Amino acid sequence: MGKELPIFSTSASSAASEQAEKVIYSRVFCQRDNSPPLRLLVEFLKVHGQAPVIPSGIDESVLDEWAWVQMALSYHPDRKPIQLFCLRDRGTYKDVFDQEKGQFSELISVHDGIESQLVGGYLTDCRFILTTRMIEQDMTDEGYDFNGWILEFYQEQCNGIVQIDNRGFFSPKGELIVDMSVAVED
Numbered sequence: 001m002g003k004e005l006p007i008f009s010t011s012a013s014s015a016a017s018e019q020a021e022k023v024i025y026s027r028v029f030c031q032r033d034n035s036p037p038l039r040l041l042v043e044f045l046k047v048h049g050q051a052p053v054i055p056s057g058i059d060e061s062v063l064d065e066w067a068w069v070q071m072a073l074s075y076h077p078d079r080k081p082i083q084l085f086c087l088r089d090r091g092t093y094k095d096v097f098d099q100e101k102g103q104f105s106e107l108i109s110v111h112d113g114i115e116s117q118l119v120g121g122y123l124t125d126c127r128f129i130l131t132t133r134m135i136e137q138d139m140t141d142e143g144y145d146f147n148g149w150i151l152e153f154y155q156e157q158c159n160g161i162v163q164i165d166n167r168g169f170f171s172p173k174g175e176l177i178v179d180m181s182v183a184v185e186d
Contacts, residue, residue: 021135021136021137021138022135022136022137023133023134023135023136024133024134024136024139024164024165024166025131025132025133025134025164025165026131026132026134026147026151026162026163026164026165027100027104027129027130027131027132027162027163027164028129028130028151028154028155028158028160028161028162028163029101029104029122029123029126029129029160029161029163030126030127030128030129030130030154030158030159030160031122031125031126031127031158031159031160032127032128032157032158032159032160033127034066034088034127034128035066035068035086035088035128035130035154035158036066036157036158037063037064037065037066037068038062038063038065038068038071038084039063039064040153040157041150041153041154042054042063042073044149044153044157045073045146045149045150045153048149050075050145050146050149051075052073052074052075052146053073053074053075053076053077053081054073055071055072055074055081067091068086069085069086069092069093070083070084070085070086071083071084072084073146073150075142075143075146076140076142076143079138079139079140079143080135080138082132082133082134082143082146082147082150083132083133083134084130084131084132084133084150085129085130085131085132085133086128086129086130086131087100087128087129087131088127088128089126089127089128097128097129100129100131101123101126101129104123104163105120105123105124107180108120108123108169108178111178111180113178115169115177115178116178118161118177119161119169119177119178122160122161128158130150130151130154130158130160132147132150132151134147155172156172163180166180166181167179167180167181168180168181
C-alpha cells in the first residue's frame with residue numbers, strides 16, 4: 001500500500017467562494033497500474049515549454065511519491081492553480097474511483113459505435129483516474145494549454161483516454177470520438 005500524502009492547496013479561499021465558482025473537470029482514464037511520480041509530470045511540462053509552479057512550502061521530495069492523491073500546479077503566478085487528483089482502484093479513495101468509473105460507464109453505454117466500444121474498454125480496464133479541476137472564470141488560453149499538456153502526459157505515459165466535461169472523449173490525436181456535450185451529468 002502506498003504512503004498517504006497530505007492534500008496540498010495553494011489558496012486559502014473559503015468553501016462558499018469555491019461553490020460559487022464554476023469549475024471544469026477533465027480526466028484521463030488510465031490502464032497503467034500506477035500513476036508516475038509527479039516529478040516526471042513536472043519535467044515533461046518543462047520540456048514542452050511550460051513553467052509549472054509548485055506550491056510554496058511543499059517539500060520537493062513529495063514529487064517522488066508514487067502514491068500521491070492531490071496536488072495543485074500553477075501555470076501563472078496571477079492565476080489560480082489547476083488541482084490534480086489521482087483516484088486508484090485500490091486504497092483509501094477506491095469508493096470515489098468506483099463511483100466515477102461507474103458513472104462514465106453508464107453514460108457511455110447509451111452511445112453506439114466502435115468509438116464508444118473503445119472508450120468502454122478503457123473504462124473497464126481503468127486502474128486509476130487522473131482528474132484536473134480548473135476554475136473556468138480564471139482560465140486563460142495559457143491555462144488550457146497547460147492542462148492539455150497534463151492530459152497528454154497521462155494519456156501517453158499511462159495508456160489513457162481523455163474525457164472533458166461537457167465535451168466528451170478524445171482520441172490520442174485530440175479528435176472528439178464520443179460527443180457527450182448533450183449528455184447531462186448529475
